[in-house]
Amino acid sequence: MSEFFELAVKYLPSLFQAALQYTIPLTIMSFSLGLVFALVTALIRLSQPPKNEWAAAFLKILKGVAAFYVWTFRSTPLIVQLFIVFYGLPNAHISFFANAWISAITVFSLNTGAYASETIRAAILSVPYVQKEAGLSLGMSNWEVYLYVVLPQAARISIPPLSNSLISLLKDTSLASVITIVEMFYLSQQIAAQNYRILSMYILVAIVYAFLTSILSIGQHYLEAYTSRFAQ
Amino acid sequence: MITVNNLTKKYPNQVALNDITTTFPAHQTTAILGPSGSGKSTLLRSLNLLELPTSGEMILDDLQLAFNQVISNQTILKVRQQFGMVFQEKALFTHLDVLHNLTEGLIHVKKLTKAVANQQALKLLEQFEMTELANRFPYQLSGGQQQRIAIIRALAMQPKYLLLDEPTSALDPELEAQVLRILRSLAEQNTSMVIVTHNMAFARQVADRILFIDHGNLGYQGDTENFFTSDNPRIQQFLGAMTF
Numbered sequence A: 001m002s003e004f005f006e007l008a009v010k011y012l013p014s015l016f017q018a019a020l021q022y023t024i025p026l027t028i029m030s031f032s033l034g035l036v037f038a039l040v041t042a043l044i045r046l047s048q049p050p051k052n053e054w055a056a057a058f059l060k061i062l063k064g065v066a067a068f069y070v071w072t073f074r075s076t077p078l079i080v081q082l083f084i085v086f087y088g089l090p091n092a093h094i095s096f097f098a099n100a101w102i103s104a105i106t107v108f109s110l111n112t113g114a115y116a117s118e119t120i121r122a123a124i125l126s127v128p129y130v131q132k133e134a135g136l137s138l139g140m141s142n143w144e145v146y147l148y149v150v151l152p153q154a155a156r157i158s159i160p161p162l163s164n165s166l167i168s169l170l171k172d173t174s175l176a177s178v179i180t181i182v183e184m185f186y187l188s189q190q191i192a193a194q195n196y197r198i199l200s201m202y203i204l205v206a207i208v209y210a211f212l213t214s215i216l217s218i219g220q221h222y223l224e225a226y227t228s229r230f231a232q
Numbered sequence B: 001m002i003t004v005n006n007l008t009k010k011y012p013n014q015v016a017l018n019d020i021t022t023t024f025p026a027h028q029t030t031a032i033l034g035p036s037g038s039g040k041s042t043l044l045r046s047l048n049l050l051e052l053p054t055s056g057e058m059i060l061d062d063l064q065l066a067f068n069q070v071i072s073n074q075t076i077l078k079v080r081q082q083f084g085m086v087f088q089e090k091a092l093f094t095h096l097d098v099l100h101n102l103t104e105g106l107i108h109v110k111k112l113t114k115a116v117a118n119q120q121a122l123k124l125l126e127q128f129e130m131t132e133l134a135n136r137f138p139y140q141l142s143g144g145q146q147q148r149i150a151i152i153r154a155l156a157m158q159p160k161y162l163l164l165d166e167p168t169s170a171l172d173p174e175l176e177a178q179v180l181r182i183l184r185s186l187a188e189q190n191t192s193m194v195i196v197t198h199n200m201a202f203a204r205q206v207a208d209r210i211l212f213i214d215h216g217n218l219g220y221q222g223d224t225e226n227f228f229t230s231d232n233p234r235i236q237q238f239l240g241a242m243t244f
């Protein structure tokens, strides 16, 4: 046991440094971008056809693209998506994705966005219709009703499921190791390969992941407590 | 005054309003009465264009709308801002406290500054003796308080007409009384109101004018007392089924 503590003292700083350098920035950037994809996708899929014929046709195409996007990312493994983008696309001369960071953030954010768009869509649909009508009856436009009434209420409803997505994403960033990013998990692999303390090293990295996700869970708890003041 | 001519609203499998021609005088209370599903809400909601009638026209002061033509979003907003609306229940914004429920429209629609909006909202709360509710969220209010705040929220926008769709139907009698007291005083101050209600005693006491809707048709329009003493069999049947 004391041997484990020695290992912990020795390697925790570099593991935390890897977390600060890779895991956390990957998570934050992918999640923020993912939320944008999710919101845009949810709004496209929920929007009513406009009166203008061309705009209606355009919306129909957008809806098709959005549905296809959500379907592809939800129906394929994350690791396969990473391989296609990082190894496959540059091989097809799309060299933009030869950068591992760009590939990782692209895949993680699109993947998170696909799942979160369903969450946000469900949350928006669960806002009672009379709340929208109340906004309309005050003279707000459809957009104002969305901005000031529907989205704030949907945000509250989506906090628990979105927090779960964030926690999953943080853990899933460990998959960036397969596309050459020396993030926290990859680093623990490298150390284990040198010192042969395989079990200890993987338990150590598991502890750091558990520590980070627990912080997120606590944050989620406080956020839910804060927003529950406008419960029901 | 609002005039509607030949107002018709068709849904795919039924006619909710059939050729309604009537008026809603300013500074008076018009009560819309009728059995459930007869089209009362549809008529009320047609006035502020929450429902778009299929055909007919509406004249609102200098504005004239023909419903067989496409009505622009801009016109819809312009018309809607002339009205305040109170729903049956649960229409206060659940994510905002009372004060912010009152200021939301003032800030985003009337474009008042936060400070001015707050000041106006607090003044109204004081006037209706509900200042102590300012920082409560809707779920912390009784049903009667919620409806009174909903009325104040509508009034805060200084609408030309106040529309109310069964504002007390979801309330217990003692809570209903608090809401009716406010409506009675608004009527005494000659507020222009259109109210859908099942409370016949209230309608008889407060309304200046009655519209009776029956299966989407206008079965009666005119003086309140004449309605309640009518010998028209359909009206008598309706009134006989209502408790006073």
Ligand SMILES: Nc1ncnc2c1ncn2[C@@H]1O[C@H](COP(=O)(O)OP(=O)(O)O)[C@@H](O)[C@H]1O
Residues within 6 Å of the ligand: B011, B012, B014, B015, B016, B034, B035, B036, B037, B038, B039, B040, B041, B042, B043
């Ligand atoms: N969105 C809708 N789609 C189809 N039918 C509707 C819709 N809204 C109302 N109706 C029908 O129109 C009729 C009148 O409804 P409503 O105006 O709500 O009646 P009331 O308020 O008098 O109870 C009812 O038969 C109702 O079922």
Ligand SMILES: [Mg+2]
Residues within 6 Å of the ligand: B040, B041, B042, B165
């Ligand atoms: Mg109704």
